[in-house]
Amino acid sequence: MSGRTIFLKYYEAAKGEGRRFLLENEAREVCQAYGIPVPDGGFAKTKEEALGLARKIGYPVVLKIVSPQVLHKSDVGGVKVGISSDEELSTSFDEIVSKVKENVTGAEIRGLLVSKMVGKGVETIIGMKKDKIFGPVVMFGIGGIFVEVYKDVSFRVCPVSDLDADEMIREIKGFKLLEGFRGLPKANLEALKDVLKKTCLLASENPEIESIDLNPTVVDEKGALALDTRIIVS
Amino acid sequence: MSESHEQLDRIFNAKSIAVVGASTDPKKPGHEILKNLVAIGYEGKVFPINPKADEILGFKCYRSLSEIPEPVDLVVFVVPADLTLKIVEEELVKRKEKFNDTVGVVMVGGGFKETGTEEGARKERRLKELLNSAGIRLIGPNCQGIIDTTSKVNTTFDVGDYKRGGVSVVTQSGALGCSFLMWAKAHGLIGLDKFVSFGNMADIDVAEVLEYLGDVDTTKVIWVYLEGYNDGKRFIEVAKKTSLKKPVVVLKPGRTKAGSAAASSHTGAMAGEDKIWDAVFKQTGIIRAENLNELYHTVRAFEKLPQINGNRIAVLTVCGGLGTLCIEGIESSPWLQTATFSEEYKSTLREILAPTANVGKPDGYVDMTGSVTEKLHYEAMKLTLEEEGVDGVIFLTTPPAFLPQRGWATELAKAYNSQPADKKKPVVAVTGFGDSAKESKQVLEENGIPVYDYPEVAVKVMENLVKYYRYKEKLKK
Numbered sequence: 001m002s003g004r005t006i007f008l009k010y011y012e013a014a015k016g017e018g019r020r021f022l023l024e025n026e027a028r029e030v031c032q033a034y035g036i037p038v039p040d041g042g043f044a045k046t047k048e049e050a051l052g053l054a055r056k057i058g059y060p061v062v063l064k065i066v067s068p069q070v071l072h073k074s075d076v077g078g079v080k081v082g083i084s085s086d087e088e089l090s091t092s093f094d095e096i097v098s099k100v101k102e103n104v105t106g107a108e109i110r111g112l113l114v115s116k117m118v119g120k121g122v123e124t125i126i127g128m129k130k131d132k133i134f135g136p137v138v139m140f141g142i143g144g145i146f147v148e149v150y151k152d153v154s155f156r157v158c159p160v161s162d163l164d165a166d167e168m169i170r171e172i173k174g175f176k177l178l179e180g181f182r183g184l185p186k187a188n189l190e191a192l193k194d195v196l197k198k199t200c201l202l203a204s205e206n207p208e209i210e211s212i213d214l215n216p217t218v219v220d221e222k223g224a225l226a227l228d229t230r231i232i233v234s
Numbered sequence: 235m236s237e238s239h240e241q242l243d244r245i246f247n248a249k250s251i252a253v254v255g256a257s258t259d260p261k262k263p264g265h266e267i268l269k270n271l272v273a274i275g276y277e278g279k280v281f282p283i284n285p286k287a288d289e290i291l292g293f294k295c296y297r298s299l300s301e302i303p304e305p306v307d308l309v310v311f312v313v314p315a316d317l318t319l320k321i322v323e324e325e326l327v328k329r330k331e332k333f334n335d336t337v338g339v340v341m342v343g344g345g346f347k348e349t350g351t352e353e354g355a356r357k358e359r360r361l362k363e364l365l366n367s368a369g370i371r372l373i374g375p376n377c378q379g380i381i382d383t384t385s386k387v388n389t390t391f392d393v394g395d396y397k398r399g400g401v402s403v404v405t406q407s408g409a410l411g412c413s414f415l416m417w418a419k420a421h422g423l424i425g426l427d428k429f430v431s432f433g434n435m436a437d438i439d440v441a442e443v444l445e446y447l448g449d450v451d452t453t454k455v456i457w458v459y460l461e462g463y464n465d466g467k468r469f470i471e472v473a474k475k476t477s478l479k480k481p482v483v484v485l486k487p488g489r490t491k492a493g494s495a496a497a498s499s500h501t502g503a504m505a506g507e508d509k510i511w512d513a514v515f516k517q518t519g520i521i522r523a524e525n526l527n528e529l530y531h532t533v534r535a536f537e538k539l540p541q542i543n544g545n546r547i548a549v550l551t552v553c554g555g556l557g558t559l560c561i562e563g564i565e566s567s568p569w570l571q572t573a574t575f576s577e578e579y580k581s582t583l584r585e586i587l588a589p590t591a592n593v594g595k596p597d598g599y600v601d602m603t604g605s606v607t608e609k610l611h612y613e614a615m616k617l618t619l620e621e622e623g624v625d626g627v628i629f630l631t632t633p634p635a636f637l638p639q640r641g642w643a644t645e646l647a648k649a650y651n652s653q654p655a656d657k658k659k660p661v662v663a664v665t666g667f668g669d670s671a672k673e674s675k676q677v678l679e680e681n682g683i684p685v686y687d688y689p690e691v692a693v694k695v696m697e698n699l700v701k702y703y704r705y706k707e708k709l710k711k
Contacts, residue, residue, distance in 0.1 A: 133464060133506045134510055
């Protein structure tokens, strides 16, 4: 199935439910279809499925809630990281479900996203938003919790050429962090450029998408992985 | 040649111009426009339309457009919106059917979309429709129109005669565009090729003119004041194409909310998010000036100077203070590098210059000191330009009180112009005394060296020369 077909399937479902965003497992699948690398993982409807997935991809794993009522998962206790055993997974699963039900009234729990926990790398933020004049615009920045304060981000209008992608990464004030700084690995810039270009492609082929957030996209010398994938539709 | 190019060509080369709303009152634009046509030396036919006068400034008046018995290429309207619409519908369109003449209309007056009313917007759409369906293009409304220094077509009320040259001005503020021309006029700092003021930009717009000017050989650099533009895709396509052919320097407000609001109300075009425009300019090779100062000084440098082919800038100074400020500016700039001097260069200069002169401390810097002679201006500049490690030179001086200005300036210019035409490196100069050293400024400018009053402006101009060089390299890939 083409990426467009997969997206449309989830888009129609979202529209049907009056939702303006794709569920995380859906966004993850769409990104994967466009070649945007994500950590190994899958969608589990039950605890048994979750355990099966975790054993398959290997501990440690991260658990994330999938619910049409929850867009900001960490705010409502919907994320657990560093789960290293079946036992931990079992307890965490229950904890997340009850926490979310407690914090979000009427939350429909579709299941949980299980993904391989990623090692050391530099956290970057990659995003797309549709500009009224220029259409899809892609954004790159050094991520982390202070991104709203430092606003150390660069923009380019899609389609983004190899040179554009290279330029926009080097433009960042914190670019030094990507060159191997204080124990952090040297970033695979080609991998980052590739994600930027593929984000443009994803946006251009699916005009129903208003914005894309791949935050954080963790990069090390081997490559880049979008740990969180968010797709907002019109 | 595209249809658009042909239409614009015919408009800029209009052999006959009618001015509807011509006036005998010297205080009215309807009079100034005629005066400026005379001042610039327009040799085509001029038809003032004024039912109450027999002649204005020696041109025979007609009571209406319909009465003109010959073809009219360009019609300028200086009457209110409603009357314009009436005349276009009842007379102009009929004349077109009979003579197949008019290719363009400049609507100077307002009362259209800029009013912010639905009524005004409707009138504007109507005007465009009426004209376009008769095969006539519209410039404006609410603008000063055009100037072409070759054909001498001039519909503006601000600018009369103007020196011909390589700068074309494309502006969403007619008064601002004219300000640049008048600012440069007193010292002959630029030569003008074409001028276009769009006003509300109902028909002929920025992208169309940028594309056209990219193909006009007489335009060497394009000065743009842009407040907003709605068709992003078209802008990017045209900008990339044009930037590859010649430098485009843009000043665009919108860095702040207030600026965006003012711009949108002025032109009705979407000012857009500024960071996105920044990205667009970078992606299309357009030089974005941060303010009018930078815009003015950058454009006039691009007109005179050959393209720079690297970013290593040498500082050749007579005044230590000015030189120091300059080298510091170069070092702080992310685009520039200080030049590298060969050992032979350094030893030769040390021989010919005063013992107190500073040669190469730091590398790329020479302070000839005030004990310099006229001849040394020639020798030092020539040697510096011949250095492989030098891509451009900034020359700074007060100038020294005991040296006749014409003398040293001529020597410096001689060295600059002795370079082979295909390998010419750019030189900019700084005179600390400013207009108190008017003569040297004049000699240098006349010989192709732009002169600035401050070192930081010279550095900024060099930076923009290098930016364009880098952009071109990137776009070519």
